[in-house]
Amino acid sequence: MSADELKHAGLNLQEADPLTHEKAGEAIFGFWVFLMSDAVVFALLFATYGVMLRGTAGGPVPHEVYEIKSAFIETLILLSSSFTFGLASLAMKYEHKRHQLELWLGVTLLLGFAFIGWEIHDFVSMAAKGEVPSRSGYLSGFYALVPMHMLHVTIGCVWGMVMLVQIRKFGLDPMVKINVMRLSLFWHFLDIIWIGIFSVVYLQGLA
């Protein structure tokens, strides 16, 4: 078994850190399995949203509710954060100066917070117009799906902050590396879910 063998899907440490690479196989594969399970959760929330779409109960309909500008800016923010996380992962793999990892992870988190803030602003202005989950089945479906994604991003941000502290405290020990790799998978996964939300919820709603 050589160090350049792929042990799991996604970014592998390989010869950059053979020892952690050896441990990562099981740890990262386990996280992939978790993501599959989480993907089922989102799949069902998407399906539910689709089912509920017609249940507007005489209330607001999708194209009255959504704003393409806002959703597009959120998309840009989140996609950029995935890119910056990519840079963070590369900085970690090749152990460039540690502050590079911290920098890119920090930028990613800032983008994450910006995304959350923007979304909360969206929800608040929707609520001000009376577009709340108690109004209709359709809005319930929306609020079950989109805030669930936001909750995930929030957890990702908290996790990222914990990782920043741990990088300071432990340096790049195997556990830190493995957890950054897991967080990166989580982050990219949420990006993919968001692309689904952008297409299925916002674009479809405004079409």
Place this chain on the structure above:
Amino acid sequence: MTVQSAWFWAIGRIDLHSFAFVRAWEDPSLDKMIAAGAASLVVLGAIAVFAIITKLRKWRYLWQDWFTSVDHKKIGIMYVILSGIMLTRAVIEAVLMRMQQAVAVNQPGIVAPEHFGELFSTHGSIMIFFMAMPFLTGIINYVMPLQIVARDVAFPTLNSISLGLTVSGAVLLMISLVVGKFSTGGWSGYPPYTEMAFNSGVGPDYWIWAVTLSSIGSTMTGLNFAVTIYKSRAPGMHLFRMPLFCWTALCTSILMIFAMPPLTVATLMLALDRYLDFHLFTTDLGGNMMNYANLFWLFGHPEVYILILPAFGVYSEVISTFSAKRLYAYRTLVYATMVIAVLSFTVWLHHFFTMGQNANINGFFGIATMCVGIPTGVKVYDWILTMYRGRVRFTVPMLYAIAFLVTFVIGGMTGIILATPPLDYVVHNTLFLVAHFHNMLIPGLLYGMLAGYQFWFPKAFGFRLDETWGRISFACWVVGFYLAFMPLYVLGAMGMPRRMAGVFQGEYLPWLIIACIGAFILLAALGALFVQLVISIRRREKTRVPAGDPWDGRSLEWAISSPPPEYNFAVIPCVEDRDPFALRKEQGRAYQPPHAYEDIEMPKNSVLGPVLCIVGAAAGFALVWHIWWLAILSFLGILAAVIVSSFSRDTHRVIPASEVARTHEHWLRTVAEARAIPRELETRSANEGLAESAV
């Protein structure tokens, strides 16, 4: 702030009438007294356990050696203990229900209709989530890592967390006996009945949070087992050399990974409806309760195979061991298991044929359902052919396996009836259905788990279970089952609906009485099981099997001492065959000392599991009773516990090679001194766990 609002702030919706005792004090009817009696059993039981542990000064021991342990073997045993406790409650409830129906023909029964609704809801919820799931999770936890020769599961702390979450769900169910009332919405909790508009009490909330906690635990369990099987097998243990039990464990785990999330989603969305005024499943404002039915059964049907597949695995091991033969058509059995697992996702709609789809959709799902019978039938033939020309020994596990084969086939036949939509229209929602699924799950889950318990008990504790009481218990389980459930087929065909608190057709009575007698025999079976355990513990000196192989086993869990050391195998062997231990015994090299020992790294104890158990139960309780401060505190507690534990770097300890060598060589001496016995003596005290085939 008024007194009332301060009160609500502190303890939420709890008031004096929430307590079963107060309700019984005010209205001492039989119904309320039964509820109060059950509540006092819970309270007294808890106090007694607490007092005994304190008196014996065992708290520290329990905390250090059990609750915080991440050893898969101990976690497995704790799962099985949980399942035994919950089984006892649910069987007693079953007896009460059978009594009620036998009594309440043209007259009021012993419990009020509302109470009867709670009984069938808790009975179902417990049997599925807190008896069956913990039982199979416990046995897989114990056995699977030993069979694939791993030191532990892939994520030992996560394993302890899964147990903690399952226990916290069970605790909520027990608390619901004392404070408040449980749901009357059945184990499937269908809205709109369980929505706020029709059911504003705490019952559905108890159901939601108990089930949610356990479903998250089961998802994590599935993940853990699947990764363990994929990544932690010993060298040479190719997938197609795994014992069949591991294959069924793998398929069950995959089903858990994909089928538990729909349940979590369904219960959480119901919670959104109830707590935040969403309209996902309500009757008004665009809610869609059919979506719940789909989500629930998208979980519910794979769940049936989550329950049944591990039992299939146990039977495969038991039948092959007690027929002293290689498993017949191993590969076919593996493929059949996989096919069942895949098909399980294609049949969920047969749970609601009558709820408005068109005939073509019903037709598709009906045919898909019947297809499940094909791989299952293949399995039945494979087991029969394994016995064919074997030297079959009728030990207790084998008796369960044989009872299963016969009984399960009958259940399968009635399943085909129910899978035919036009016939389903006739018997749906009747006792025919109740009879059918008990006919599948009692042989297909309970007998299997009991067989596994009898089979692997000597491995876990180092002594055998009493044979006579095992047979008495077995006889009661089988006779009780036929008496309790065959009449239900008749009643269902006569048109008796399920879940009736009383009936007005005198002609049902004889059948109901027979079923009631059957229920009492099942209770006796459970009693006999406990008697067996007590007697076996008392006589353990005569039934010790320290050499570790009481049944002339074929797979590697039998190749180590009973009970096994914490690290399972002193040296990880290389696996060269499908029945590796049988092969080694044949070649006379079953107990060879290894060339060299190495240090073994094992995970350290973790408090995360028990902490999340306590905080999870607190969160559930707070949400049920709207005690918001406690709910927020619990969620912060969960977050804090997880973050703090992620800072721990001192997670492993090393067991020095010298200690491993000492333990292992001591055991090898025990083996050398043991007398090898022929199979005729395996249930006698001469059985020290060394088979004649080994020497």
